[in-house]
Amino acid sequence: MKVSVIVPIYNVEIFISRCAQSLMEQTLTDVEYIFVDDATPDNSIKVLQGVINQYPDKKNQCRIIHHKQNLGLPVARNTGLAVAQGEYIFHCDSDDFVEPGMLEQLYHKAIETDADIVWCDWWLSFAKNERYMKQPEYPTGMEALKGMLSGVMKYNVWNKLIRRSLYEENGITFPAGYGMGEDMTIMRLFARASKVAYQPKAFYHYMQQNNGAFCKTFSEKHLSDVRHNVSMVTEDLKNLFGNALDTELAFFKLDVKFPFLISDDPAKYNLWKNWYPEANQYILKNKRLSLRSRCVQWLAWKNQFWAVWLYYKLVYRIVYGIIYH
Template identity: 40%
Template sequence: MNQLISIIVPVYKAEKYIARCVHSLMQQSYSNIEYIFIDDLGGDNSIQILEEAIKEYPERKEILIIKNECNKGSSESRNIGLDKANGDYVTFCDADDWMEKNALEDLFDHLNSQNADIVWSDFFLSYVDQELIQKEDVLPTSEQCIKAMISEQMHAGLWNKLYAMRLFKAHNIRFPAGYNIWEDMLVNVQLFYWAKKVSYLPKAYYHYVQYNADSQVSSKSPDKLASIFVNTQSILDFLKSKENFNAAEILAQLMLSSKKSLLFSTKKSDYRKWKEIFPESNEFVMKQKSLPQYSRLLGQAINHNNYIFINTWILTKKIKNFFSS
């Protein structure tokens, strides 16, 4: 079988990385690929570099470059890509990352052999001077995968997974336009819920770059947390009506994960925000194993207005930051 795979790539401020990304996609050993690049108007030379790289692969015929009329963000760009996609299967790539040449062939062969709707694999965390393999060994059931994503034992990224396109179409699954952080979690929770069978391929193919300061994930914009909270609420709304996912402790894990960055601050205003957002989750903070022990203790102190602990923590953190700077 050689069914069509669509690969959707939003492009925004990626001129330092886009050539490497494109070459890795064009050199895939799988032959029947439809490439959809969405120009999200980053104002740099990304698209020119993309177009030059594509010229080196005249055998690749199914290539579409879509120019947004304004900057729309990754979520809406992916929706535009989905609207144009003709593939039986779909995957996603970020423009600053890249794939091993046999990624799509191996993912498709595994998905096909297992008669699965979704297959996922390990991936590389790519730093400037080293790469680390991130193992994604989760029991291959939809329920376990959703719970693993909620508890941060499985990465909710789109790019190390291959999906049957029918999941998107049959259940009208869309990315949340305007909310570009945790949008992958929201979409993956829905996709895994509706999948009849999922499967894990224990090999790393995708190189997830950790050093691009222009990426949406690296951004420290004020809208970042707001986007996370909006998408968290959408996930909660979806899960609350689903059997096996509406237990208070499961939902609390999700809420606590969404606001955990506030505990890494030394600002009391951030601590107040942590207490006020999803307050029903606060009593579970000591059970949040994805948080370091000191963050759990800080959350417990904030929840119980233990200002002695809070003030001591802030002072200790500031002294440590002073001597390490």
């Protein structure tokens, strides 16, 4: 197989049909589709099987693996990785959908450049609108890693085609039991990539509608998960590169806690103050990040949370809440 597509499934009954159809209509041949049922309580699997039956020529390329109990998103990804046979791995979340030429174009780019990882642009999709999310281009895996740590390139799992041997030869899996921030694992793969490539086109539609998905809630467990995954990445990169990435790791910690400022909740402002205070001195040094983002963080550092609150109300509530919604 050229590509193995891994799709974790949990509580996506109203989304899985569109996702599965978009995968069945991929123009690339020699693709295996691994759907991992993470003990979903709804009718997602029944809907999925109905879609697969509509594509009899693809039926033999599809496999559904069932977990007896809900084990979480990282374990579902690992279940798929354990049985995947493709030269490359692609992760697709079950409430999203993709363009028909995605796998073909990403795979051809990988073969053409002998890349371990290929990434592309993507669509941030709302109920009625979409926003094109352009990604930067980097010549090496290290430069891409620095871009992700600095917050200018997304380390999401779902817009990247990754050579399967990169996982296997380095013993890299997703952090079982630590679902929030599990996609930070992608940075560990970039740190080990010999060659990387960028395809400047959006194929993936990341949906902002599913409130029942894996990562739409907020709890002490989720906060603990994020901190665990930050520590995992930090320790791994320090083992590989020593102190060479200390500045970028400070930028990374600032990026991780930045979402606490996209709120009008004083409790989240307190979280921002308490998380990684040692990184605050690097706020204005991250020239890769927009001046606007640096200013918001600087205001928080100086306890000017009235200005942070105003920024949230004016920019996020109006621009994203009304215009893009």
